[in-house]
Amino acid sequence: MTETNIRYRYDGDGVPGFEPFTGRHASAELLDLYRSMLRIRRIEEEIGRRYHEDQMKTPIHLVIGQEATAVGCAGALRLTDLLYSGHRTHGAYLAKGGDLKAMLCEMHCRVNGCVGSRGGSMHLIDKRVGMAGTSAIVGGAVPIATGAALAAQMKGEDRVVVVFLGDATTEEGVTAESLNFAALKKVPVIFFCENNFYSVQSPLATRQPNRDLRNWAAAHEVAAVRVDGTNVLAVHDAVATAVALARSGGGPTFIEAPVYRFRAHGGAGDDSATGYRAEAERDAWESVCPIAQFGDVLGQSGLLDDPAINAMEREISTEIAEAFAFALASPNPTEEDLYQHVYATEAGPTDAVG
Amino acid sequence: MTETNIRYRYDGDGVPGFEPFTGRHASAELLDLYRSMLRIRRIEEEIGRRYHEDQMKTPIHLVIGQEATAVGCAGALRLTDLLYSGHRTHGAYLAKGGDLKAMLCEMHCRVNGCVGSRGGSMHLIDKRVGMAGTSAIVGGAVPIATGAALAAQMKGEDRVVVVFLGDATTEEGVTAESLNFAALKKVPVIFFCENNFYSVQSPLATRQPNRDLRNWAAAHEVAAVRVDGTNVLAVHDAVATAVALARSGGGPTFIEAPVYRFRAHGGAGDDSATGYRAEAERDAWESVCPIAQFGDVLGQSGLLDDPAINAMEREISTEIAEAFAFALASPNPTEEDLYQHVYATEAGPTDAVG
Amino acid sequence: MPWDEGLVNSLVYDQPDPAEGRVTSYVQAVNEALSLALAHDPGVFVLGQGVDDPSAMFGTTRGLQEKFGRDRVFDTPLSEEAMMGVATGAAMNGMRPVYMHNRPDFVLLAFNQLITHAAKFHYMDNGQTNVPLVVWAAIGRGWGSGAQHSQAIQGLLVGVPGLKVVMPSTPYDAKGLLLSAILDNNPVCIFEHRWLMKKDGIVPEGLYRVPIGKAVCRRPGRDITIVGASHAIELAMQAAERLSDDGIDAEILDLRTIKPLDEAAILESLHKTGRILVVDTGWMKGGVCAEVGCVAAERGFADLKAPVARIGLPDVPTPAGYTLEQFYYPDAARIATAALDLVRHGKAPGPVSSR
Amino acid sequence: MPWDEGLVNSLVYDQPDPAEGRVTSYVQAVNEALSLALAHDPGVFVLGQGVDDPSAMFGTTRGLQEKFGRDRVFDTPLSEEAMMGVATGAAMNGMRPVYMHNRPDFVLLAFNQLITHAAKFHYMDNGQTNVPLVVWAAIGRGWGSGAQHSQAIQGLLVGVPGLKVVMPSTPYDAKGLLLSAILDNNPVCIFEHRWLMKKDGIVPEGLYRVPIGKAVCRRPGRDITIVGASHAIELAMQAAERLSDDGIDAEILDLRTIKPLDEAAILESLHKTGRILVVDTGWMKGGVCAEVGCVAAERGFADLKAPVARIGLPDVPTPAGYTLEQFYYPDAARIATAALDLVRHGKAPGPVSSR
Numbered sequence A, B: 001m002t003e004t005n006i007r008y009r010y011d012g013d014g015v016p017g018f019e020p021f022t023g024r025h026a027s028a029e030l031l032d033l034y035r036s037m038l039r040i041r042r043i044e045e046e047i048g049r050r051y052h053e054d055q056m057k058t059p060i061h062l063v064i065g066q067e068a069t070a071v072g073c074a075g076a077l078r079l080t081d082l083l084y085s086g087h088r089t090h091g092a093y094l095a096k097g098g099d100l101k102a103m104l105c106e107m108h109c110r111v112n113g114c115v116g117s118r119g120g121s122m123h124l125i126d127k128r129v130g131m132a133g134t135s136a137i138v139g140g141a142v143p144i145a146t147g148a149a150l151a152a153q154m155k156g157e158d159r160v161v162v163v164f165l166g167d168a169t170t171e172e173g174v175t176a177e178s179l180n181f182a183a184l185k186k187v188p189v190i191f192f193c194e195n196n197f198y199s200v201q202s203p204l205a206t207r208q209p210n211r212d213l214r215n216w217a218a219a220h221e222v223a224a225v226r227v228d229g230t231n232v233l234a235v236h237d238a239v240a241t242a243v244a245l246a247r248s249g250g251g252p253t254f255i256e257a258p259v260y261r262f263r264a265h266g267g268a269g270d271d272s273a274t275g276y277r278a279e280a281e282r283d284a285w286e287s288v289c290p291i292a293q294f295g296d297v298l299g300q301s302g303l304l305d306d307p308a309i310n311a312m313e314r315e316i317s318t319e320i321a322e323a324f325a326f327a328l329a330s331p332n333p334t335e336e337d338l339y340q341h342v343y344a345t346e347a348g349p350t351d352a353v354g
Numbered sequence C, D: 001m002p003w004d005e006g007l008v009n010s011l012v013y014d015q016p017d018p019a020e021g022r023v024t025s026y027v028q029a030v031n032e033a034l035s036l037a038l039a040h041d042p043g044v045f046v047l048g049q050g051v052d053d054p055s056a057m058f059g060t061t062r063g064l065q066e067k068f069g070r071d072r073v074f075d076t077p078l079s080e081e082a083m084m085g086v087a088t089g090a091a092m093n094g095m096r097p098v099y100m101h102n103r104p105d106f107v108l109l110a111f112n113q114l115i116t117h118a119a120k121f122h123y124m125d126n127g128q129t130n131v132p133l134v135v136w137a138a139i140g141r142g143w144g145s146g147a148q149h150s151q152a153i154q155g156l157l158v159g160v161p162g163l164k165v166v167m168p169s170t171p172y173d174a175k176g177l178l179l180s181a182i183l184d185n186n187p188v189c190i191f192e193h194r195w196l197m198k199k200d201g202i203v204p205e206g207l208y209r210v211p212i213g214k215a216v217c218r219r220p221g222r223d224i225t226i227v228g229a230s231h232a233i234e235l236a237m238q239a240a241e242r243l244s245d246d247g248i249d250a251e252i253l254d255l256r257t258i259k260p261l262d263e264a265a266i267l268e269s270l271h272k273t274g275r276i277l278v279v280d281t282g283w284m285k286g287g288v289c290a291e292v293g294c295v296a297a298e299r300g301f302a303d304l305k306a307p308v309a310r311i312g313l314p315d316v317p318t319p320a321g322y323t324l325e326q327f328y329y330p331d332a333a334r335i336a337t338a339a340l341d342l343v344r345h346g347k348a349p350g351p352v353s354s355r
């Protein structure tokens, strides 16, 4: 492919799109959202920078360019709400409150990784903060999240479950099955679709007819909305609306958020030069970087200035350096560890009797 | 369940609904359609009558009440067009031109059954007449039919493929996947959904939210229509339209035809008394019997009278009696037959070389 | 799928002696286990196609929805893969789902969720999550079940780490193993056999458990160990009767659990008899027959006085027709002949597909 | 999934001697087979996620779309079950699809179509339909592939009638077996191994076939038969080198096809050596190790001088971390030790999961 045409255009409003949302949030919250996105970006960049050193022997799927979705979404959730995701986990894990050190230990295959070096980058899980599960199989987490929501409903818990999925994940039959069941039972689940137009290097157009994913979701009687995935506030508010619906027993929502990943599907670099997408397309999306855009909004409203940004950057960079150092100094697992947790041995709640 | 309320109502127009269609068909064709439905009904009734004798050691899924769909559909197809179906095969097989004797031999487990006693009632297949394949797995035939249509497209054949599926089949993820692929590639396949509101004894309402299946199909960019499944002419013309679209490269159509099975899901009797559906509901649908309705239409237009019907009945009844006698007199397979056709041994077209 | 009801109802089994305890049917035993578990633990729920319909999953779920409500006993859409995931997700979050299927064939639609998700989560997240999931299905046989409604897929799961697989052969075990499975914190598959559902047995009231992972000797013997599970044990017991007429004393070992396998029990019996014939309701190649046979040759080699022998389904899809079914399925006679050949002539049955 | 490219590129293999013939890479061999088949038969087409993207399925499909057009080499939606059915339906109607997957794990999503449909149609419709379908996938190993991207599922298919399963170990076989698979009128699964993709070999130009169902002796030996397929043969050959230092002469039998199994070749080798060690890239329990081991004990019992031994993956999901991976995967040293133990002490390796 040698065309330099832009196949998938940004069709949001850019900075003006933030307008309707800014007034609804306290300044501290706005700054938190910004900081959280910036932190994820810097972490991802550092991972990308160090990846070639082969200390992180794990497949990676960076979220650079897609920070607004995870951060906006997690910002609308409680600690007790649950987040599930597919292979692209970094943003979700960090936004939901996952521990950076445990993440980097996991990616460095250390025994104190967040899942004990069993899972790697695709399985950043920390149930204490509601980062409840991931699957490296496309679509694998979708019914599981639906089941988690069913459990919450059956137990009468005031808990909402969100599952992140990609555009390609809507092609897996299990996703349609999950939407149908979620709508049928009105379970409190939110299907958050990050539509970045590609599955690995396959564009949407080779995988689906030209269609509106909202219609597809709505055809299952699931509430369906689209939101600018580069606008952290729009994302936040869309999720907040869906959460309110779910909490009140109104059932599931499907949220489509057009976004763009700036790097390759997997690994550290950008692979646009291989021709599967136009570099001009990536450049166009980079110009609506979710962090830069939001930074402009905050700057215009006087909430953020260069010194404040610099302070944030320093703090973040120190945290990252320490976390990497910690990971690199952490111990490897032993052969014995290999055989742990194949089967659960603890007694179940019903075990008291019988 | 003791309610006698009617959960699923007929919402077609009954006899008046035939009006717009009669003029478009030659008299001989109209009589053929009638005869074909009557023949299927009588065959099914005879199977039902004899089933308790345990000579037909095969699960059966009668189509009594659903004759108009198979007959109307097959009437709009050529011999070279292909028909695939699920477990409820009898109507499709007979309407497409399958041999009655071979069918009854199959159901009596005889070696000269249409698939050599390998398949039984759920696998009535005769490729010579385009009854191309069936699956006893719900949804199993749907992608296969789509693949058959892809083959026709790739080979440049002027061939259309129809697959019969039930309402519950729309819940299988593979069906959604197949619709997506069919629309993407615009393959000449027609998804014919006989919506009889039940999956075995489970009503639609316990399996899907209240939704319009046409929206669901259309959300995959598949042309979607609904047609009165008790009206053989309406079915015929809907299929003819879909066939024309498919032949002209316009891609797939989804046809939803509300129908009703008068007997139990499986076996010979009616199981309404067990309470999963109201007897009043079945009675209401029996009063819009596709054969009786069409007979009335033909009677009113002077094409059919009692003597003509009686002649048909006699002919059909003789054919049926002979076919049963033939089946009962046919030989059983031998142990050697068991081991045939596990693997195909014939050389493929490419085998000439290498 | 009640088409085979007539066939199953025509099967005749020996009646247990009521003096030995309470006699109930197999179906009733399963029903009791479900009912007790539902009553005992609010986390337990039962789902599956038609569990609340008049056929009530062969009768095993009869009355449960009335007793425990529509939220805890419910029908599902025809979405096997998603429902396996839903059950897994619920199990990961404090519930104990029992997901019932008419046929193991339908579980194949959900292998991705079962094998790549349910069986692995506990390991993948370093033990953070338990997956106390029960997957239940009844193997079909006869009356034209055919290639797509008769598959006994346990053999495909023997190698999958993280799963447990259980196959009861008596009403007592059906209840006790199901209760154990529900209480277990791991995903457990239970494969019932349609032909056992007519069997009566001695079944205590109330909660009891049959341990998962332990085999049981059904008949002590000296000359040969016949080992298997589920309906294969029924056939093996009949074969043992015939064999005793020929002066051969067969020991019958009921595996009960085929994953993880009770290797110690197999080896102990082999040590005693020196000969082993593995019988299974599934395909002969790979699977249970192969695994048990290989364990015998690997860990019990010194005890082997004759080749390892196995009888399962021939390497052929199941035919639907009645006559072909008779040739296809092993019966007591075929098992007895194989055992006789093994004991008398040290000969294992030839490869079935070339008969 | 190119993340493991660095790892695979770092593997070092012996270079073949160009004097023996044309040297090509493994990837190139697969590419040639596809290209030749596409050129030769208009019924052949190639589909799979990303077959036309810049990574080109590890390079195996590079250039094919340019050469044969978008209709004959095309990307698919993420719909494994439907695409398996689509490929099956096309195969049933005169086409010869080659459906390629990055990982066998993804084939599990399509087990219903593969096992209950593709493998059975020819039988179910009494031979009316052939299903000349090829399903291709590359087993992942290392670099954090983890539990969900490393499964070697061939063992699950050993028992499934109607299927053929092929596992090449050399570039020569990769090309010749793929051509045979495409020419075969049955569904054939090909499981490649990611770690072989860096290997070069002698590969003739043009069409040739390696017969399906025939094993090949890779190294004659007297003392023990080490039998396996795919990457296990690579390890076994390395082990044989070490063993020869210990004065043990190992025969290496490459199964090439694991379904249907070349039992005659296994038994012939066993007859010569009297000892058998089965190695597989999949789980040790059930599957290939169990089946081959059981065949040896069933049909080659008289020749066995020592227990049947096997080495596969422990009964544990694959860990993602590097250190754990080293403990998890068998290597040449472990195979050599097991062989030594077997020959010297008549001892099979203990159950791996309790190491």
Ligand SMILES: Cc1ncc(C[n+]2csc(CCOP(=O)(O)OP(=O)(O)O)c2C)c(N)n1
Pocket: A087, A088, A136, A137, A138, A139, A165, A166, A167, A168, A169, A170, A194, A196, A198, A199, A200, A265, D049, D078, D080, D102, D106, D109
């Ligand atoms: C069932 C399955 N098929 C294929 C893959 C390989 N794969 C991993 S990620 C991915 C892309 C998924 O695209 P999308 O869902 O849009 O998410 P994105 O990577 O764009 O965030 C693919 C095809 C997989 N992991 N699982």
Ligand SMILES: Cc1ncc(C[n+]2csc(CCOP(=O)(O)OP(=O)(O)O)c2C)c(N)n1
Pocket: B087, B088, B136, B137, B138, B139, B165, B166, B167, B168, B169, B170, B194, B196, B198, B199, B200, B265, C049, C078, C080, C102, C106, C109
């Ligand atoms: C995958 C799968 N799940 C369950 C079944 C059991 N089953 C056979 S027919 C049937 C009902 C299907 O309903 P529908 O598609 O509406 O067709 P109908 O019988 O009403 O014509 C069911 C559930 C099956 N055969 N396959």
Ligand SMILES: [Mg+2]
Pocket: A166, A167, A168, A194, A195, A196, A197, A198, A199, A200
């Ligand atoms: Mg994407």
Ligand SMILES: [Mg+2]
Pocket: B166, B167, B168, B194, B195, B196, B197, B198, B199, B200
């Ligand atoms: Mg129906």
